[in-house]
Amino acid sequence: MNQKTAAPIMPSRDQAIGAVGRAQPAKVLDTVAAVRRYHRGQEICGQQTPVEHWYRVLAGVARKCTVRADGRRQIVDLLLPGDCFGFATQSRHAFAVEAVADGTTVACYPRQRAENLADTDARVAREIREMIFDAITRLQRQVLILGRPTALERVGSFLLYMAARSAPASVDRIDLQVSRYDIADYLALSSETVSRALTDLKFRGAIRFASTRQLNIVDRSVLDDEDETAA
Amino acid sequence: MNQKTAAPIMPSRDQAIGAVGRAQPAKVLDTVAAVRRYHRGQEICGQQTPVEHWYRVLAGVARKCTVRADGRRQIVDLLLPGDCFGFATQSRHAFAVEAVADGTTVACYPRQRAENLADTDARVAREIREMIFDAITRLQRQVLILGRPTALERVGSFLLYMAARSAPASVDRIDLQVSRYDIADYLALSSETVSRALTDLKFRGAIRFASTRQLNIVDRSVLDDEDETAA
DNA sequence: CGTAGTCTTGAGTATCCTCAACGAGGGTGG
């Protein structure tokens, strides 16, 4: 259940990390990284466990989430290649992180060694700051999405967000990779409402489905500003 | 309208910064800080302006917010004494920050100088990391609050959040300092709904009002687990 | 080919938003 494929990295660059295209690689920091591979649903770091590592997604998708008292799950961050997580002032993780896609690969930086490295190498410290800034940007974006009043707007801005994050080149092609349930828990909606919003957007000509989780954006203006419907 | 009371800080500690009780002071960094004072509603840093400074709230309250195309405002962070803001990878601020309370005081760190200081002094780098970690923690908390399905739960968890943030000692006394409109824009609700939720919580015996914006928590269990109402 | 997980669609109910009116304070100026 919990067998993780741990592979320590040589000081020389590892091709797994070098293979990450869109992410700005944390070059110096990678000398202390270990790469691990997870299968779908596997826990990468558990809630309430000690903060001993910082992480960076190399491939696949992961979700940072928590389960409320009423059994509802809230996803607090959707982690794509290049995204870092595991930062906290507290001694224990406030959230669990789980692999969403099968074969999700994560670089794992021992916190103490990373901090020490940052103390001696200013470049590392800057790299770490950049990583955290990005995490803030993602969270702020999520707050904006959650702040949308209607389900249609939430789903629409989520799609635009995913489009912006997926590939810089073909920005209109989205490979969601996550289930409707995950989207629902990210957007704080029920999965039925997510499904309805997506079919609604399809009939409005905003999106076109290649498969259940792959779609193309046809008309961005519909996704962008749902308030125009009132006009 | 825009006259800011700028006061450069001497290398020796400034009493304004030393006076901050609950915040862990960024000691070394304060040597390059300037303290500014703002009145209610005044803009501390504008949206789309270049990122030239990092900031820390010394006294008062500020809100980080944006205005959507439809005219709605979304508050992305509520900044209390000790909170830092202004971090971004982008060159321009994605959000505006405005003073909520009159006389809100902010320490202002020139970004370039702060970065340079961080490069030469590892303690500064750590201080900065801590500041950003705290910002992440606040944002994650906000996502959790926004993820609550009902208005009653959102307002309830918001009150608990504010209680936890206000004073470590008397955790049951809350001085909101912000208007119902601000709460509404923070929680992505209408101000009417916020008002209704508060009176509802009052009649349920969860809170008691000393004045419009000052209240005491009487029964925490009502605030944190609204799902019990179903039982 | 069956099974489990995922996705969609439907019907009814609860919740929230909008529009509206009114009350309460806090300034300001006469």
Added chain:
DNA sequence: CCACCCTCGTTGAGGATACTCAAGACTACG
């Protein structure tokens, strides 16, 4: 000192939206 105005806060009524419960279709995989 009082009247006035303005912002803020509360409460009500009606309509729109999302949730819950439910059932059925599709997909992947053993």
